[in-house]
Amino acid sequence: MSSNAAKERSIIADPSLAPNGHLKIDWVNAHMPVLNRIREQFEKERPFDGLKVTISLHLEAKTAYLAKVIQAGGADVTITGSNPLSTQDDVCAALVEDGITVFAKYNPGPEEYKELLIKSLESKPDLIIDDGGDLVTILHSERRDLLANLRGGAEETTTGILRLKALEKEGKLQFPMVAVNDAFCKYLFDNRYGTGQSVWDGINRTTNLVVAGKTVVVAGYGWCGKGVAMRAKGLGANVVVTEVDAIKAVEAYMDGFKVMPMVEAAKIGDYFVTVTGNRDIIRGEHYDVMKDGAILSNAGHFDVEVNKPELEARSVAKRTVRHNIEEYQLKDGRKVYVLAEGRLVNLAAGDGHPAEIMDMTFALQAMSLKYVNDNYKNIGNRVVNVPYELDEQVARFKLASLGISIDTLSAEQKAYLESWQEH
Structure with missing residues (x-):
């Protein structure tokens, strides 16, 4: 989407704050090597060409960079905040200048906050990233009309996954969701x-x-x-x-x-x-x-x-x-x-997790979104874990960014581990 089109659609506090927002995003960009590597892949492969993606996460610089990585994969991205007090207005302004539609302000009232969430879904997205289940709740309650194009999405938090599993248990979940919070490279590092x-x-x-x-x-x-x-x-x-x-x-x-x-x-x-x-x-x-x-x-x-x-x-x-x-x-x-x-x-009351930590979590989000888009027809309307190979790939990208190498199993070692007859 062009910058002008994003400006016309967006609801933010102050467009003039964009320069400071760009500085924040540039800073985290320099400290998120795993996500940068995925961005390079997305720019070549364009996995989201022609698709609309709506994101609801704590809207600060690290989240903004995730949105830009997904945009680099060809998506028309809309973003909103998942907490009224964590949204940073300067980051919102910068994203709008970069052609991303934003419905978010710092500290809106409860009614305005919910309206911003709904606005973010009115593009009728193909894919979503949710944090705590706010988008999913709206889609399964008062705005079921916005489900039309939805292929699936990914959930960031324990709280959101609990709600998703409750929906699945009742047979009411309308699309597949990847439980990003339950991935090793999320909870072992991000949560801890x-x-x-x-x-x-x-x-x-x-x-x-x-x-x-x-x-x-x-x-x-x-x-x-x-x-x-x-x-x-x-x-x-x-x-x-x-x-x-x-x-x-x-x-x-x-x-x-x-x-x-x-x-x-x-x-x-x-x-x-x-x-x-x-x-x-x-x-x-x-x-x-x-x-x-x-x-x-x-x-x-x-x-x-x-x-x-x-x-x-x-x-x-x-x-x-x-x-x-x-x-x-x-x-x-x-x-x-x-x-x-x-x-x-x-x-x-702070800036959230360190950029190097969110690098791994948001790499999982980006890869999980591609996974669900590639496989939504076969997954069904259920909650699924991040495939282990994606989890391991993020860890390998992280090690490479640190200049660390590790051992690999020999053919004999693999055979020993896989056979009940080896002693």
């Missing part, structure tokens, strides 16, 4: 190292307070929780993990962390980070016993893990004391602080 670093980048930038010596409570010990806990330990914190899964709780204990229910952890925590994908992880009974000055943040998907209505019901005053910090004064005088309105602290 990406979330681990970016959460503390966001918290430290926002609060400007020390972590060493304080007690950090991490709710949830999945791959994201592992990363958050590991980085907190590295910053010198005393780490407590809360869990509902007995196996993960044992794992956290053996990794050297204290494990206890949230109602007990609430009494001793200085920082709280929720990473569960569920709701009401921190709620009324926990606020009742928290220390004065406790800092609450969320690194799960939606802003429901920290129950703000129950906090507000216990408060006599509320004020913004610093950008992205809301202070709640409780009836007994204690003060509790919520970062980034309870939304994703690493994106709403």
